[in-house]
Amino acid sequence: MSFTDPFYLLAIAFVAGINFLFVRSIWRLVYFPKGEARAMDRFYRQHSLYYNKLDDRLKKRFLQRAYSFTKSLKIIGRMGVEVTQPIKLMVVAAMVQITFGYKRYFLKNFRTVFVYPDSFRNPHTGNMHDGEVHPRGLISFSLKKLLKGFEDPYDAINLGLHEMAHALMHSILTSSGPQGSLNATLDDILTIARLEMEKINAGEPHVFRSYAGANASEFFAVAVEHFFENPKGLKSELPTLYSKLCDLLKQDPALNLFLVQ
Ligand SMILES: [Zn+2]
Numbered sequence: 727m728s729f730t731d732p733f734y735l736l737a738i739a740f741v742a743g744i745n746f747l748f749v750r751s752i753w754r755l756v757y758f759p760k761g762e763a764r765a766m767d768r769f770y771r772q773h774s775l776y777y778n779k780l781d782d783r784l785k786k787r788f789l790q791r792a793y794s795f796t797k798s799l800k801i802i803g804r805m806g807v808e809v810t811q812p813i814k815l816m817v818v819a820a821m822v823q824i825t826f827g828y829k830r831y832f833l834k835n836f837r838t839v840f841v842y843p844d845s846f847r848n849p850h851t852g853n854m855h856d857g858e859v860h861p862r863g864l865i866s867f868s869l870k871k872l873l874k875g876f877e878d879p880y881d882a883i884n885l886g887l888h889e890m891a892h893a894l895m896h897s898i899l900t901s902s903g904p905q906g907s908l909n910a911t912l913d914d915i916l917t918i919a920r921l922e923m924e925k926i927n928a929g930e931p932h933v934f935r936s937y938a939g940a941n942a943s944e945f946f947a948v949a950v951e952h953f954f955e956n957p958k959g960l961k962s963e964l965p966t967l968y969s970k971l972c973d974l975l976k977q978d979p980a981l982n983l984f985l986v987q
Contacts, residue, residue, distance in 0.1 A: 758793050767785065767789060788822055795821055796811075796818055802838065802839065802840055802841070813869065817886070819886060821890050823887065833893050833905075835900075836864075838865070839866070840866040841866075842866065844871070857888060859889055861896055887951050887954055888950070890950075894950075895947075912946075915946060915949070919949075922938075926939035949971060953975070968980070
């Protein structure tokens, strides 16, 4: 076969085309226009206490990751919601926050987000939800409740963090990659969950709201809300759980450490 063989030329064109698409998709994720960075910085300074606690180096890391998520996720408005840039930034804020300690921060499989104006009905079960995580890679939010979650950063109720905790748990349980290596730590947390759920369901006074007693998955999601919005309270009430969450998320918000290796 000679270099001028049409088949050979076609093969070269094909490989070059694939490479071009690959390089273009990577470039779109890492190229971060300065004007956009400044606008996002202004936005998160106004809306995210977590962002405000980061030093300048970590703020850059936060913005870069938020930008990557906004470019790589399909964020789709439902029932009339128009997905504007501020809505995108609110949707990805919790995703950046919960995975901030990781080098590989994308959650396996989760690539699509539906944003509803308010609570929505699951068409299969008929139940109403404020948020939902589907194992096949779909996360759904009520926009109203998502925004409300960021209004009070100390009340340990944050829909974004709650749903992202479900997505992260699913990612850890099903991944053989870097997040899969966190399985043993998650197991320890779920063992603590079973003991604490008994107390919650027996009506004993508890740092968590009663919803945490529904099942181990809800307990974990509520624990993550407390970890970020009530870290000192959680650390003093349930120190072992707090320490295991630090190991799992590689962050220690009670000490304002957001990158613990
Ligand atoms: Zn939940």
